[in-house]
Amino acid sequence: MKKRILIPGPVELSPAVRSALATPMMGHRTPDFNAILEECWNGLRYVYQTKNDVAIITGSGTAAMDAAVSSVVSAGDEVICIGGGKFGERFPKIVRAFGGKAVNVPVEWGRAVSPADVESAVSKSDAVAITMTHNETSTGVLHDAEEIGRIARKNNMLFIMDAVTSIGGDDVRTDGWGVDICITGSQKCLAAPPGLGFAAVSERAWNVIENNSGKRGFYLDLASYRKSLKKSTTPFTPALSLIYGLRVALAELRAEGLENRIRRHRMLAAATREAALAMNLELFADPTHASNTVTAIKIPVGLTDSDVRGRLKDEYGILLAGGQESVKGKIFRIGHMANVDNVELLGVLSALEMVLARAGHDFTLGAGVSAAQSRLSSL
Amino acid sequence: MKKRILIPGPVELSPAVRSALATPMMGHRTPDFNAILEECWNGLRYVYQTKNDVAIITGSGTAAMDAAVSSVVSAGDEVICIGGGKFGERFPKIVRAFGGKAVNVPVEWGRAVSPADVESAVSKSDAVAITMTHNETSTGVLHDAEEIGRIARKNNMLFIMDAVTSIGGDDVRTDGWGVDICITGSQKCLAAPPGLGFAAVSERAWNVIENNSGKRGFYLDLASYRKSLKKSTTPFTPALSLIYGLRVALAELRAEGLENRIRRHRMLAAATREAALAMNLELFADPTHASNTVTAIKIPVGLTDSDVRGRLKDEYGILLAGGQESVKGKIFRIGHMANVDNVELLGVLSALEMVLARAGHDFTLGAGVSAAQSRLSSL
Numbered sequence: 001m002k003k004r005i006l007i008p009g010p011v012e013l014s015p016a017v018r019s020a021l022a023t024p025m026m027g028h029r030t031p032d033f034n035a036i037l038e039e040c041w042n043g044l045r046y047v048y049q050t051k052n053d054v055a056i057i058t059g060s061g062t063a064a065m066d067a068a069v070s071s072v073v074s075a076g077d078e079v080i081c082i083g084g085g086k087f088g089e090r091f092p093k094i095v096r097a098f099g100g101k102a103v104n105v106p107v108e109w110g111r112a113v114s115p116a117d118v119e120s121a122v123s124k125s126d127a128v129a130i131t132m133t134h135n136e137t138s139t140g141v142l143h144d145a146e147e148i149g150r151i152a153r154k155n156n157m158l159f160i161m162d163a164v165t166s167i168g169g170d171d172v173r174t175d176g177w178g179v180d181i182c183i184t185g186s187q188k189c190l191a192a193p194p195g196l197g198f199a200a201v202s203e204r205a206w207n208v209i210e211n212n213s214g215k216r217g218f219y220l221d222l223a224s225y226r227k228s229l230k231k232s233t234t235p236f237t238p239a240l241s242l243i244y245g246l247r248v249a250l251a252e253l254r255a256e257g258l259e260n261r262i263r264r265h266r267m268l269a270a271a272t273r274e275a276a277l278a279m280n281l282e283l284f285a286d287p288t289h290a291s292n293t294v295t296a297i298k299i300p301v302g303l304t305d306s307d308v309r310g311r312l313k314d315e316y317g318i319l320l321a322g323g324q325e326s327v328k329g330k331i332f333r334i335g336h337m338a339n340v341d342n343v344e345l346l347g348v349l350s351a352l353e354m355v356l357a358r359a360g361h362d363f364t365l366g367a368g369v370s371a372a373q374s375r376l377s378s379l
Numbered sequence: 380m381k382k383r384i385l386i387p388g389p390v391e392l393s394p395a396v397r398s399a400l401a402t403p404m405m406g407h408r409t410p411d412f413n414a415i416l417e418e419c420w421n422g423l424r425y426v427y428q429t430k431n432d433v434a435i436i437t438g439s440g441t442a443a444m445d446a447a448v449s450s451v452v453s454a455g456d457e458v459i460c461i462g463g464g465k466f467g468e469r470f471p472k473i474v475r476a477f478g479g480k481a482v483n484v485p486v487e488w489g490r491a492v493s494p495a496d497v498e499s500a501v502s503k504s505d506a507v508a509i510t511m512t513h514n515e516t517s518t519g520v521l522h523d524a525e526e527i528g529r530i531a532r533k534n535n536m537l538f539i540m541d542a543v544t545s546i547g548g549d550d551v552r553t554d555g556w557g558v559d560i561c562i563t564g565s566q567k568c569l570a571a572p573p574g575l576g577f578a579a580v581s582e583r584a585w586n587v588i589e590n591n592s593g594k595r596g597f598y599l600d601l602a603s604y605r606k607s608l609k610k611s612t613t614p615f616t617p618a619l620s621l622i623y624g625l626r627v628a629l630a631e632l633r634a635e636g637l638e639n640r641i642r643r644h645r646m647l648a649a650a651t652r653e654a655a656l657a658m659n660l661e662l663f664a665d666p667t668h669a670s671n672t673v674t675a676i677k678i679p680v681g682l683t684d685s686d687v688r689g690r691l692k693d694e695y696g697i698l699l700a701g702g703q704e705s706v707k708g709k710i711f712r713i714g715h716m717a718n719v720d721n722v723e724l725l726g727v728l729s730a731l732e733m734v735l736a737r738a739g740h741d742f743t744l745g746a747g748v749s750a751a752q753s754r755l756s757s758l
Contacts, residue, residue, distance in 0.1 A: 003405065010404045010619060021400040021620050025389045025572070026382065027698045058574050059438045059598060060615040066598040097597040187616065193404070195437050195574050195618025216595040218476040219438060219445040236439040237566065239574025240389060241400050242618060319406045 001317040008137045008294040008335035010187040010194045020248040021241050034232040043250025050174035050200045055225035057197040058239045061164040061185030064197030067220035068160045068181040074214025075099030078127040083107045085136035086324045109139050112289035115147045122155050129158040135166035138324045140285040140296030149178035169265040169293040169337045180205040191338035192249035195242045265292045268336040271372040275349045278371035280363035284331045293337040300361050305329045307359040316351040342376045380696040387516045387673040387714035389566040389573045399627040400620050413611040422629025429553035429579045434604035436576040437618045440543040440564030443576030446599035447539045447560040453593025454478030457506040462486045464515035465703050488518050491668035494526045501534050508537040514545035517703045519664040519675030528557035537584050548644040548672040548716045559584040570717035571628035574621045644671045647715040650751040654728045657750035659742035663710045672716040679740050684708045686738040695730040721755045
């Protein structure tokens with residue numbers, strides 16, 4: 001049985017990226033390898049829509065979140081942390097792990113943050129930074145980053161944004177929105193293998209980092225990455241194989257074109273949402289702020305996670321993501337990012353319908369696929 | 380021109396490891412992937428000669444060094460740091476980065492640490508830990524770990540050892556020597572791709588880590604790795620491709636057998652040292668404490684780094700390592716670890732002789748290769 005993964009990362013790799021991973025080793029302190037890194041930095045700046053330096057960290061997206069927070073914060077510093085999902089709520093944990101004080105802006109899971117709530121928290125705090133997860137992978141919500149960037153700038157706070165599941169799949173204007181430290185990971189919309197985290201850092205943020213005598217960190221101190229960037233290298237031995245793969249993934253992304261790629265993701269997302277509704281399913285995320293890279297769908301009353309995801313995996317070899325933490329067993333999530341295309345999505349939606357029908361869910365077999373077809377042929 | 384790398388990591392990968400890197404992605408929170416991780420943990424415990432839990436960290440060897448120090452140290456804690464090379468001297472930098480006080484035990488580069496010096500430092504300190512780099516990659520020195528382990532245990536300090544270029548190539552008795560946190564990296568003697576750091580942690584060390592309320596770290600907090608280990612997983616998305624490669628590299632290591640592998644490395648090292656002397660070259664490291672995985676050789680008076688390494692690279696496609704920091708331009712280093720075999724080493728030594736002869740170095744062409752042949756046929 002052919003296996004398919006449509007989780008919100010890691011994503012399936014293209015054949016060319018997989019082949020690149022098998023490239024022989026080379027010296028990591030050589031002009032030849034520096035040139036490969038330069039290609040990656042160019043590709044990253046393109047997809048980040050930034051002129052900023054981008055640190056390439058061997059580690060997961062969380063390593064890059066840790067690097068952002070720990071490089072900026074000193075013990076006792078306040079940081080305003082926007083919640084609303086597992087990843088947004090990871091920031092306060094990181095802040096506390098480095099002795100900072102997290103000021104939480106709670107957001108109901110499935111809803112988008114209200115900028116007024118952020119303004120209110122900001123007005124009572126002298127925080128050094130605001131953190132937010134742009135596209136909340138755990139809930140399928142896309143928050144409004146531009147507005148938060150404005151609030152941060154107006155109040156002279158740094159804006160640290162986790163864009164792990166938006167960059168490369170949706171519009172992320174790092175410079176245009178004033179994101180001071182913008183984080184992503186390799187294994188999501190960039191369609192590269194997992195194991196690399198990235199942080200694009202503004203001059204404003206470098207200034208804080210390079211003058212932060214109270215920071216705690218060595219491997220994840222962003223200042224080291226900047227020093228090495230100036231010499232076209234990384235401060236520690238990088239994961240060469242993953243860099244080989246990243247280079248090809250970024251070249252494929254550029255060949256598709258960022259605008260086309262964003263449009264493709266938006267079409268896939270709209271088709272998925274419309275199909276779900278036509279299958280008599282309920283969407284978990286506020287439809288005005290739905291993610292374009294991952295869709296969270298409620299498990300219908302009377303059905304269980306194993307009725308849906310379990311059967312899809314066992315009978316069709318399709319891996320979707322389950323709910324996490326407070327929504328475990330209550331939702332399932334379809335990752336339609338990176339290399340997922342129309343045909344694959346239609347096949348998966350068809351299988352989902354067949355599984356739902358067999359589990360006794362009340363809907364018209366074919367209605368979902370038909371809704372998706374309409375959307376996908378509406379170009 | 381065929382490229383060959385004989386640097387002390389990253390090392391060339393076997394064809395099977397390279398192919399494994401191209402394995403398709405899978406869900407990283409699935410029983411199938413957990414089983415792959417379990418295979419890796421078994422292989423790691425074998426090569427580490429330990430029963431301890433081994434944390435698999437996506438990051439370089441330095442990430443694992445950072446994790447060891449930052450998980451154990453609180454601000455103000457003293458740590459005794461044995462020097463003697465670039466990597467041993469990295470520990471005090473990490474200790475200071477986390478607010479600890481490094482008590483340096485200086486060691487002349489190229490010499491091994493004197494246990495009496497460590498005893499003396501210990502007697503004046505209430506340090507929480509002693510750090511040492513077992514096989515100092517920058518100088519080609521192998522320190523005596525067993526004795527340091529004894530001192531640490533006697534004084535109730537943790538023993539943190541960087542075994543990045545010894546594990547898998549030389550004898551490292553993690554449990555037998557009482558190494559509390561034993562660190563290695565994937566891209567050295569394990570013959571896996573770079574990007575994974577490992578830390579084997581003793582019960583004594585877990586006890587300190589889990590009760591250390593003053594530690595600073597999130598991504599590199601070893602406590603998280605232990606929690607996940609109990610569920611056969613990792614706390615953050617691992618670099619699946621690298622894990623696929625690691626699994627095969629560890630299986631190849633086990634097929635060779637640890638004893639055979641150590642013997643092979645010792646033979647290659649002895650052959651290299653004897654060849655160097657027969658080429659009228661001087662060894663950098665104290666011959667009583669020479670590394671079995673990397674040999675440091677002085678650049679002869681009158682010759683430059685580019686006369687030796689530059690020409691080897693340009694004319695023969697062979698990459699050797701240069702000197703670092705205070706010995707930059709003064710030594711070159713041959714990494715004879717992981718998959719390097721007799722034939723490859725003999726070819727490289729032959730090329731080295733030809734380069735030296737052309738640069739006017741005074742020796743008998745063929746003498747070095749002949750010495751190596753004698754050693755390698757002495758089995």
